[in-house]
Amino acid sequence: MTTILEVDRLMKSFGGVKAVDGISFHVDPGEALGIIGPNGAGKTTVFNLITRFYTPDSGDIRFMGKSVTHLPPYRLARLGIGRTFQNLRLFKELTVLENITSAYLSGHRYSPFAGIFRTGRHSSVENNAQVKAWVLIEFLGLAGREHTKAGSLPYGEQRRLELARALAIEPQLLLIDEPGAGMNPREIQDLVTTLREAKKRFSLTIVMIEHQMGLVMNISDRILVMDFGEKIMEGTPAEVKKDRRVIEAYLGEEGPA
C-alpha cells in the first residue's frame, strides 16, 4: 500500500458556486500535507467531503485502498480518520476529561448490560479510557483542567482540547482545519512542536489547512495550493514559496513568513 488517502476528481457545488471543482490528490502514510489557498477556495469543503459531512456531487475517496465515499461520518471516524473543525466544535457543557473519553469510548465497546450492571468488561474499558485520556491531557498541556467544562477554557486551550479529542479516536489520518487560527506567534511555535511530536508518537498522517505560513511551511512535507475549488499547484514548501502563481493568488496578500 503506497497511499493512505486518495481523492479522485471530487466535485461539490452549492447552488451555483462550485466550491470544489474536480480536485484530485493523494497522501502517503506518515506524510504531512498542507493545504493553503485564499478564503473561500474550498479547503474546508474538501475536509467535509472526505469526512462525509457533505455528499460529493461526483468523484471518489479511497482510504487505505478502499473506496469510502458511501460511508457515514461515524464509520469514517472508526476507520481511523480524525478531524478538527475550523470553528471549534467542543462539547461545551462536558468536562475536558469527558470530551476526550467520549472519543476513545466510541471505538471501545461494552454492552448496555455491562454498563448498567458494572461488569468487569465495563471497568476495564473505562479504566483504559481514563489512562488514554490522561496521556493526551498531559501531552497537550491540559493537566489541572480535566474537570473544567470545555466551554469555560480559554481559547488556546479549547483548540488543544479539540486536538486531544481528535487524537483520542486513535486515528491514522488526522485532518486539521486551521489549528493556528487566533494564536499568537508563541502559541504557534508550541503548536509546531506538539504536532511534530504527535506525528511521531502516534504514527500519524496529517493533512492540515492553514493560513499561518510559519506553521504550515514548518510542518508540511508537501503543500497543495487551492483556488476556486481547484488545485493550482503542488510541491515542497520551498517550491511553493517560489511559485509566481501562488505569490499572486495567495502569498502576495499576506507575504511569506
Added chain:
Amino acid sequence: MRFFLESKKLMLLALGIYVILRLSFSFDIVSEYIEQITIYVFIVILAATGLNVIYGYTGQFSLGHAAFYGIGAYTSAYLAKTSGLENFLFFPAMILAGGLMAALVAYIIGIPILRLRDDFLGIATLGFGILVRVFLDNSDRISETLGGSRGFTGIARLTNLEIAFFVTVFLLLVTRNFISSRYGLFWRCIKEDETASASIGIDTARMKLMAFVYGCFLAGVAGALYAHLYTFLHPSNFDFLRSIDFLIIVILGGMGNIAGTIYAGLLWVGFIEGLRIVLPANIVDLRWVFIPLLLIVLMMWRPYGLMTKKKG
C-alpha cells in the same frame, strides 16, 4: 452484585424512606387518598425520568411522552385481563409487557422520526400523541374490553407501595448507571453537538434511538403501574396535556438531572393535589390557571430549573 454494592448509600436511603412510608400506611397515619397519591408520585417520577433521558440528556424534544405511558397502561391492563392472569404473581410480567410494548412502538416510530431536529421532532411526537389518543378513543372497535372513549374499567388493583417503590428505585438505579456509562456520555455529546459526535465515531442515529426507546420503556412501566393503581383508564389521561406535565417536571428539575426530576415530580404532584385539598370545591379548577402562572414566573426566575441556579 456490584450493581447493588456500588449503590449502597442510595439503597439505604431508599430503604429508610420505604420503612417510614410502610409504617405510616400500616398504622393508618395517613388517609387512603394520601397513600394513593404517594404511590402515584413514584409513577410520575419514573415516567418523567424516561423523558429526562430522551430530552434532558439527549436533547430530543418530545411532546408525545404520555402516549407511551398510555401504551404501557393499556397493554398491561389488557393483557392481565384477557389472559386471566390478573394476580400478584403475574403482575411483574404484566408490568414488563407494558414497558416492552411502549419500547417496541418507540423503536418503530423512532427510526423515521428521530432524524428530525428540535421543533420538527416536537411536532412529529405531538402528532404521534394525538394519533394514540384517537386510537384509544376508538379502541372499543378492536376489543370491548379496552372501552374506547368510555374508558377501560374493572382493572384489578395490583399496584401497592412495595411494587411501585421497588420497581421505581430499581429502575432509577439502572438509569443512573446507564447515564454514567459510555451510552449516557454519548447521549450528552449528541445533545451538545451532533456533528462533532459523529466526527469522533459516535453512531448518532443509533444512540438517539436507544435513548428514545429506553425512555419510552420507563414510561410504559410507569403506565402499567398506573393502570393497576387507579383501576380505570381513560384516553384523556394520556393526552397532550399529560405530556406537558412530564415536560414541566423535567424542566423544573433541571435538564439532565435525575435527582432534580425526583424532587420536581414530588413537588408537582404535591402541588396539584395540595391545591385540590386547599381550594374550595367550586374553584378547584382554578388550579389550571395557577399552574401555568407559576410556570411563567419560574421560567423567568429560574430558567434552568429549580436545582440549577444558572447554566455553568
